[in-house]
Amino acid sequence: MSAAPDEAGRAPLAELRVAVLGVGVMGTFHAEALSTRVRGARVTVVNDWSAERAAVVADRVGARVVEDPFEAIAADDVDAVLVASPGAAHDAQVGACLDRGLPVLCEKPLTTDVASARALVEKERALGRRLVQVGFMRRFDPEYVALKKLVTDGDLGNPLMVHCTHRNPHVPEHFNSEFMIRDSVVHEVDVARFLLDEEITSVQVIAGVATASAPAGTHDPMLVVFRTASGRVVTDEIYVRSGVAYEVRTEVVGERGSATIGLDQNLVVRRTDGRWGGTLTPGFVERFGQAYDLELQRWVDAARRGTVDGPGAWDGYAAVAVCEAGVEAVRTGAEVPVVLEPLDGAPAAPPAGVRAPDLEAAR
Numbered sequence: 001m002s003a004a005p006d007e008a009g010r011a012p013l014a015e016l017r018v019a020v021l022g023v024g025v026m027g028t029f030h031a032e033a034l035s036t037r038v039r040g041a042r043v044t045v046v047n048d049w050s051a052e053r054a055a056v057v058a059d060r061v062g063a064r065v066v067e068d069p070f071e072a073i074a075a076d077d078v079d080a081v082l083v084a085s086p087g088a089a090h091d092a093q094v095g096a097c098l099d100r101g102l103p104v105l106c107e108k109p110l111t112t113d114v115a116s117a118r119a120l121v122e123k124e125r126a127l128g129r130r131l132v133q134v135g136f137m138r139r140f141d142p143e144y145v146a147l148k149k150l151v152t153d154g155d156l157g158n159p160l161m162v163h164c165t166h167r168n169p170h171v172p173e174h175f176n177s178e179f180m181i182r183d184s185v186v187h188e189v190d191v192a193r194f195l196l197d198e199e200i201t202s203v204q205v206i207a208g209v210a211t212a213s214a215p216a217g218t219h220d221p222m223l224v225v226f227r228t229a230s231g232r233v234v235t236d237e238i239y240v241r242s243g244v245a246y247e248v249r250t251e252v253v254g255e256r257g258s259a260t261i262g263l264d265q266n267l268v269v270r271r272t273d274g275r276w277g278g279t280l281t282p283g284f285v286e287r288f289g290q291a292y293d294l295e296l297q298r299w300v301d302a303a304r305r306g307t308v309d310g311p312g313a314w315d316g317y318a319a320v321a322v323c324e325a326g327v328e329a330v331r332t333g334a335e336v337p338v339v340l341e342p343l344d345g346a347p348a349a350p351p352a353g354v355r356a357p358d359l360e361a362a363r
């Protein structure tokens with residue numbers, strides 16, 4: 001049975017031909033998903049800064065290599081683009097997709113500075129249709145979906161606080177405090193916005209004793225504290241050199257109860273050699289593998305219908321703005337307000353509950 005036409009009367013694409021830009025860890029995982037586990041799509045073009053790496057993946061998924069990312073975006077056999085290059089390359093690559101009117105799934109973060117993220121929001125808006133999805137895959141993870149349902153159904157009563165833990169066993173040397181905020185904490189920023197359905201209005205970072213394996217000057221772990229527009233508090237422990245496993249937990253505390261995810265998911269309880277014990281997920285691919293695939297399937301299905309069915313450019317922009325405030329909070333130790341420029345251009349109201357010195361002075 002063929003699918004219904006979209007609002008403009010166009011028939012859905014029979015198959016989405018995708019260019020994948022950047023085939024490191026995530027790009028390779030997504031390219032393989034698109035050519036095996038996800039229905040309705042095919043990788044036709046692969047691009048990477050390393051032509052050699054691109055060739056290996058292209059060969060594996062039956063695609064061709066295009067050495068320039070912008071030529072890949074402009075190729076005739078490309079209907080949509082998956083951007084999995086490093087964050088600093090996202091701005092120009094997503095912008096080029098918008099110039100060509102192509103649906104684009106961009107891995108988080110949308111960009112690495114707030115001005116460029118905002119510019120992408122404006123650019124998409126000028127086109128009059130949604131094209132950008134940002135790779136906040138936790139929104140597709142069955143555990144996060146169940147937690148969100150408990151919140152929206154009112155089972156926990158009014159949600160008062162959210163507590164997050166985000167631990168990676170190890171990361172490359174370049175993960176300094178700023179990178180930890182922009183690349184890792186960005187997930188909890190989106191989780192908080194997703195679960196509570198409101199914007200974050202301020203960020204504070206508390207740095208304590210750092211692990212001996214952290215490079216000099218890097219605060220690992222850190223406690224990040226967010227305040228939301230209605231005054232709710234969200235805490236996030238970010239610890240990227242725990243040396244243990246990949247551990248992501250989230251607890252919502254409401255007026256009538258609390259709920260936690262990430263405690264037992266993927267916990268394999270083994271009984272061997274007369275002993276029992278659990279094995280934690282070693283990395284994000286093992287923990288969120290299903291979420292990445294669900295995210296891709298929803299993106300493909302929506303793109304074939306000419307729409308977007310996931311976190312979009314505004315979500316990407318809001319997260320970048322919170323992270324930018326977070327980076328400032330690391331530097332100053334202060335509670336830093338988040339400034340989100342509303343789409344109509346009206347000045348943003350001072351966020352509720354913020355006690356940053358500059359806002360106090362402005363009152």
Ligand SMILES: NC(=O)C1=CN([C@@H]2O[C@H](COP(=O)(O)OP(=O)(O)OC[C@H]3O[C@@H](n4cnc5c(N)ncnc54)[C@H](O)[C@@H]3O)[C@@H](O)[C@H]2O)C=CC1
Binds near residue numbers: 047048049109135137
């Ligand atoms: N949603 C999630 O849970 C995760 C998301 N990510 C995000 O995915 C993106 C990629 O991260 P990884 O795969 O971990 O990095 P990676 O370093 O493994 O791979 C990046 C690849 O991009 C290539 N590259 C560099 N500059 C490029 C350019 N201008 N155009 C095309 N290719 C370029 C590199 O040669 C490399 O092969 C980042 O934005 C990262 O934050 C990464 C890990 C998990």
Ligand SMILES: O=C1[C@@H](O)[C@H](O)[C@@H](O)[C@H](O)[C@H]1O
Binds near residue numbers: 168183184284
């Ligand atoms: O997005 C991811 C990485 O880029 C980031 O570096 C990790 O901390 C996250 O856990 C992972 O989901």
